[in-house]
Amino acid sequence: xxxxxxxxxxxxxxxxxxxxxxxxxxxxxxxxxxxxxxxxxxxxxxxxxxxxxxxxxxxxxxxxxxxxxxxxxxxxxxxxxxxxxxxxxxxxxxxxxxxxxxxxxxxxxxxxxxxxxxxxxxxxxxxxxxxxxxxxxxxxxxxxxxxxxxxxxxxxxxxxxxxxxxxxxxxxxxxxxxxxxxxxxxxxxxxxxxxxxxxxxxxxxxx
Amino acid sequence: xxxxxxxxxxxxxxxxxxxxxxxxxxxxxxxxxxxxxxxxxxxxxxxxxxxxxxxxxxxxxxxxxxxxxxxxxxxxxxxxxxxxxxxxxxxxxxxxxxxxxxxxxxxxxxxxxxxxxxxxxxxxxxxxxxxxxxxxxxxxxxxxxxxxxxxxxxxxxxxxxxxxxxxxxxxxxxxxxxxxxxxxxxxxxxxxxxxxxxxxxxxxxxx
DNA sequence: TAGATTGTTAATCGATTAACAATC
DNA sequence: TAGATTGTTAATCGATTAACAATC
Numbered sequence: 321x322x323x324x325x326x327x328x329x330x331x332x333x334x335x336x337x338x339x340x341x342x343x344x345x346x347x348x349x350x351x352x353x354x355x356x357x358x359x360x361x362x363x364x365x366x367x368x369x370x371x372x373x374x375x376x377x378x379x380x381x382x383x384x385x386x387x388x389x390x391x392x393x394x395x396x397x398x399x400x401x402x403x404x405x406x407x408x409x410x411x412x413x414x415x416x417x418x419x420x421x422x423x424x425x426x427x428x429x430x431x432x433x434x435x436x437x438x439x440x441x442x443x444x445x446x447x448x449x450x451x452x453x454x455x456x457x458x459x460x461x462x463x464x465x466x467x468x469x470x471x472x473x474x475x476x477x478x479x480x481x482x483x484x485x486x487x488x489x490x491x492x493x494x495x496x497x498x499x500x501x502x503x504x505x506x507x508x509x510x511x512x513x514x515x516x517x518x519x520x521x522x523x524x525x526x527x
Numbered sequence: 528x529x530x531x532x533x534x535x536x537x538x539x540x541x542x543x544x545x546x547x548x549x550x551x552x553x554x555x556x557x558x559x560x561x562x563x564x565x566x567x568x569x570x571x572x573x574x575x576x577x578x579x580x581x582x583x584x585x586x587x588x589x590x591x592x593x594x595x596x597x598x599x600x601x602x603x604x605x606x607x608x609x610x611x612x613x614x615x616x617x618x619x620x621x622x623x624x625x626x627x628x629x630x631x632x633x634x635x636x637x638x639x640x641x642x643x644x645x646x647x648x649x650x651x652x653x654x655x656x657x658x659x660x661x662x663x664x665x666x667x668x669x670x671x672x673x674x675x676x677x678x679x680x681x682x683x684x685x686x687x688x689x690x691x692x693x694x695x696x697x698x699x700x701x702x703x704x705x706x707x708x709x710x711x712x713x714x715x716x717x718x719x720x721x722x723x724x725x726x727x728x729x730x731x732x733x734x
Numbered sequence: 735t736a737g738a739t740t741g742t743t744a745a746t747c748g749a750t751t752a753a754c755a756a757t758c
Numbered sequence: 759t760a761g762a763t764t765g766t767t768a769a770t771c772g773a774t775t776a777a778c779a780a781t782c
């Protein structure tokens with residue numbers, strides 16, 4: 321993968337291509353042109369071709385793209401051919417919802433542990449995993465080569481926990497706390513700020 | 528609000544300004560310059576000034592911005608001074624998590640009803656609201672002037688339900704289903720595709 | 735072959751930023 | 759007043775798109 325300088329605008333679109341190609345593949349479509357896909361997705365064919373070409377020539381002139389092949393290739397680009405080890409930090413409603421989401425497992429994101437400070441939640445079983453107390457977090461991450469931490473805790477403690485995670489050598493944080501996490505440049509943070517999403521919806525309603 | 532042609536890039540940033548200003552206000556900061564705010568948020572001061580100026584001159588030359596005032600103004604721009612009526616469709620883990628999230632209520636997003644097809648979930652109480660069966664959805668929306676539907680159902684039924692919602696005159700759909708909803712231009716869809724967010728995280732890990 | 739469609743260049747469009755006159 | 763900082767213009771940067779030669 322020679323993806324050194326791909327803009328985040330392109331990355332933003334890749335999972336959507338992946339989703340459409342997966343559905344086409346499920347429907348038994350084996351071949352598609354950028355024009356056909358562009359009509360389906362309501363984007364320009366130029367954009368599709370330009371986006372894909374950042375990663376290599378997956379198409380065939382005069383033919384288009386092989387759906388299955390392109391699906392697999394984008395999956396590889398997104399790293400979905402590799403396994404990831406996750407911990408969920410915060411076993412509240414959202415943490416539980418994410419832990420229960422089966423599709424993540426299917427895509428190679430394995431939940432190794434769930435952690436919470438609340439003693440009432442510790443010991444609770446969520447799918448196959450028991451909730452552990454927070455003081456076991458650090459050693460757990462180190463001992464199990466955990467890649468990704470899912471942060472579903474209040475913003476008041478999120479920054480402190482993030483620092484701990486960085487010290488343990490975490491590679492990425494999927495952050496649901498309403499705060500920006502200060503991390504070194506080599507630690508990835510993907511924010512899901514639900515309240516901000518709802519505010520954008522609210523803004524767009526009123527015209 | 529003369530916000531006719533504001534780009535989504537600007538709207539995307541407004542909730543983040545709102546969050547920082549709220550925190551500054553809580554900390555007792557009454558005044559801030561675009562330069563100070565830019566350092567705090569790691570964006571350019573030019574961008575802050577340009578963004579805000581789309582909505583009017585909230586600052587004072589030589590002084591900066593009044594934190595409390597700017598916070599309130601952005602709240603108004605985002606429509607947070609108005610009340611919204613929501614229904615949550617899908618009372619699974621994610622639907623329950625969102626229904627339990629207190630902060631939405633605080634910002635004027637009132638959950639009026641929760642709906643699910645599963646008879647085992649119907650009648651269950653989530654916070655103050657009982658889960659209703661799906662066949663009551665349509666009349667409920669019409670009778671209660673519901674603005675916003677939160678869609679936390681599998682993608683297989685999401686498109687059909689979205690059509691029903693449009694027929695009932697829903698104004699906006701907060702869509703957590705992994706599918707693009709075909710709606711008329713005047714119905715707002717705000718997508719939260721969690722699996723796509725996780726894929727972007729995965730992509731960014733690997734370099 | 736004729737038709738179709740890619741990969742890629744060049745043109746366009748839009749968003750960001752530097753700079754500064756206006757002014758509190 | 760002198761210093762600070764806005765609002766806004768003009769310049770820059772980057773992303774999108776139209777167009778087409780190459781070619782399967």
